[in-house]
Amino acid sequence: xxxxxDIDPTAIASDLSIxxxxxxxRDSDSFIGRLAGEDIIQAFGESLRGKRMEDFFAKxxxxxxxxxxxxxxxxxxxxxxxxxxxxxxxxxxxxxxxIMPLAADGIHSDGIFGATVYDLEEKVLNLPPAQRELxxxxxxxxxxDG
Numbered sequence: 001x002x003x004x005x006d007i008d009p010t011a012i013a014s015d016l017s018i019x020x021x022x023x024x025x026r027d028s029d030s031f032i033g034r035l036a037g038e039d040i041i042q043a044f045g046e047s048l049r050g051k052r053m054e055d056f057f058a059k060x061x062x063x064x065x066x067x068x069x070x071x072x073x074x075x076x077x078x079x080x081x082x083x084x085x086x087x088x089x090x091x092x093x094x095x096x097x098x099i100m101p102l103a104a105d106g107i108h109s110d111g112i113f114g115a116t117v118y119d120l121e122e123k124v125l126n127l128p129p130a131q132r133e134l135x136x137x138x139x140x141x142x143x144x145d146g
Contacts, residue, residue, distance in 0.1 A: 001076060001103040001144065004034075004111060021102070021113045022053060024073050030054065031069060031112075040116060069099070071141060073109035076101040081139040094119050097137065101144070 009016060017039040022031040033048030033056060041047050048056050057065050072079050079099040095118030102111040 001101050001106055001109065002113075003104040003106065004102055004113075005104070007113065015115065018117055019113065019115045020048065021111060022048070022069065023111045024069075024109060026108075026110070029070075031066070034111065039118075043116075043118065068139060069112055072099050072112050073101050075141070076103075076109045076144050077141040078144060079139060079141050081137040083137045 004021070012019065015037075017037040020036045020040045021034040023034050024031050031053035033051045033053070036044075036048045044060075053066060053069070054062060068079065071077060078101075079097075081097040081099075083094065095116060097114060097116040099112050099114040101109040102113050103109050
């Protein structure tokens with residue numbers, strides 16, 4: 001697996017606005033925000049950098065987001081989602097998302113790196129939480145061979 005040091009910002013300069021990353025601490029089973037591009041900050045209305053995932057997603061469907069992210073680091077697996085993205089941010093936008101595990105030692109996951117593209121003409125959801133699930137993103141996982 002690639003590590004954080006393998007990511008070259010100049011090589012992905014044209015895509016930096018759509019990328020995001022979380023550090024994972026296996027001992028505490030928690031994530032801390034590492035990076036959020038401008039389009040990601042726009043979708044949430046704030047940056048995730050330096051924030052605990054539990055706090056950042058406290059009112060944004062933390063359980064479902066954490067489950068997805070933990071699966072990526074635990075298996076490890078690559079994730080691809082499509083459909084309604086940012087429902088957890090109370091926005092409805094069609095898009096796609098990818099997430100891959102990161103490992104400083106190349107073996108043990110210690111973070112995730114993702115990118116989310118979406119229609120910038122998002123609409124704020126005015127639906128009750130139960131109905132927001134109807135617009136859920138379709139997510140597929142691809143186990144990485146060890």
